[in-house]
Amino acid sequence: MKVDTGLTVDLAGVAAAAERAERLGYDGVFTPETGHDPFLAHAIAAEHTDKLELGTAVAIAFPRSPMASAQIAWDLQKFSKGRFTIGLGTQVKGHIVRRYGMDWAAPGPRLREYVLMMKAVWDNWQNGTKPSFEGEHYRYTLTSPFFNAGPIDVPMPKVHISAINPYNARTVGELCDGIKLHPFNTRKFYEEKVLPNIKKGLEKSGRTISDIEVCGAGFIITGATEEEVEKAKAPVRQQLSFYASTRSYKVVLDAHGWGHVNEELFGLSIEGKWQEMAAGITDEMLEEFATIGTYDEIVGKVKERCKGMIDRVTFQIPTPNPDEEERLKGMIKELQAA
Numbered sequence: 460m461k462v463d464t465g466l467t468v469d470l471a472g473v474a475a476a477a478e479r480a481e482r483l484g485y486d487g488v489f490t491p492e493t494g495h496d497p498f499l500a501h502a503i504a505a506e507h508t509d510k511l512e513l514g515t516a517v518a519i520a521f522p523r524s525p526m527a528s529a530q531i532a533w534d535l536q537k538f539s540k541g542r543f544t545i546g547l548g549t550q551v552k553g554h555i556v557r558r559y560g561m562d563w564a565a566p567g568p569r570l571r572e573y574v575l576m577m578k579a580v581w582d583n584w585q586n587g588t589k590p591s592f593e594g595e596h597y598r599y600t601l602t603s604p605f606f607n608a609g610p611i612d613v614p615m616p617k618v619h620i621s622a623i624n625p626y627n628a629r630t631v632g633e634l635c636d637g638i639k640l641h642p643f644n645t646r647k648f649y650e651e652k653v654l655p656n657i658k659k660g661l662e663k664s665g666r667t668i669s670d671i672e673v674c675g676a677g678f679i680i681t682g683a684t685e686e687e688v689e690k691a692k693a694p695v696r697q698q699l700s701f702y703a704s705t706r707s708y709k710v711v712l713d714a715h716g717w718g719h720v721n722e723e724l725f726g727l728s729i730e731g732k733w734q735e736m737a738a739g740i741t742d743e744m745l746e747e748f749a750t751i752g753t754y755d756e757i758v759g760k761v762k763e764r765c766k767g768m769i770d771r772v773t774f775q776i777p778t779p780n781p782d783e784e785e786r787l788k789g790m791i792k793e794l795q796a797a
Contacts, residue, residue: 465489703736
């Protein structure tokens with residue numbers, strides 16, 4: 460199993476953070492798209508590391524054209540000497556329309572076309588194939604030498620997408636190199652709803668599950684003592700309540716018979732009662748969405764949770780002194796040996 464950590468998107472701190480992640484023995488560092496651009500940090504990280512894998516987890520696809528994303532992924536792949544993965548997600552309609560100021564269309568078919576067009580662009584640059592992709596949402600039929608980035612001496616960038624709905628899960632199997640599992644996910648939901656659709660896509664592409672990376676294992680709640688673990692539960696409960704209030708994620712709750720919780724929390728969110736929402740996440744739900752244990756227990760629990768399911772896990776603990784850094788190094792190695 461590969462072990463990853465987050466990478467700061469504060470550009471002033473990227474170099475030191477990336478160097479530290481490589482020193483600790485992590486396999487990769489990934490950036491989300493929240494308040495800052497998710498790509499810029501990786502240009503700095505690539506310059507200051509030698510082996511660390513780099514990627515977005517995830518960049519939001521639709522505010523950018525497939526050409527724009529293809530171009531930046533190509534440049535980062537070349538500069539990092541083959542270490543970059545572009546991870547893409549769709550976001551929900553409210554954010555695309557009201558936060559990004561973009562138009563909205565059925566996200567599954569649109570994301571599938573997005574990936575196909577990026578690959579058509581890369582094929583043109585690498586192999587000289589004629590640009591001839593035409594879809595309902597995107598098209599790539601025009602280029603000239605002036606706009607051609609040219610071939611690279613490493614493989615094309617890997618493409619991961621986030622997927623909860625059946626359509627996107629099938630797209631993972633058909634077209635992608637991996638899936639970024641949403642943290643609001645359970646083993647039951649993955650095995651019963653996500654994996655069967657990935658396999659349908661894999662059948663279409665003539666591949667098997669070993670040909671893609673399954674990334675993510677939900678939330679990890681840990682601490683040096685039981686008291687620290689209990690304290691660490693509160694912010695995770697709060698985050699889970701936010702996800703559980705989102706209509707798009709109701710399907711995950713439905714798999715456990717908890718669909719009514721979505722309705723209750725959605726109502727509270729409309730009223731702006733964000734702090735009160737955490738009480739809607741029961742201990743039973745917390746156990747399903749998070750791996751919980753002290754530092755002495757957590758590695759074994761993560762290994763058990765990921766067994767037969769996860770290829771890459773994000774794992775980190777505070778390291779305020781050299782002894783804690785050594786502890787983390789050992790934990791990373793133990794997970795990598797799983």
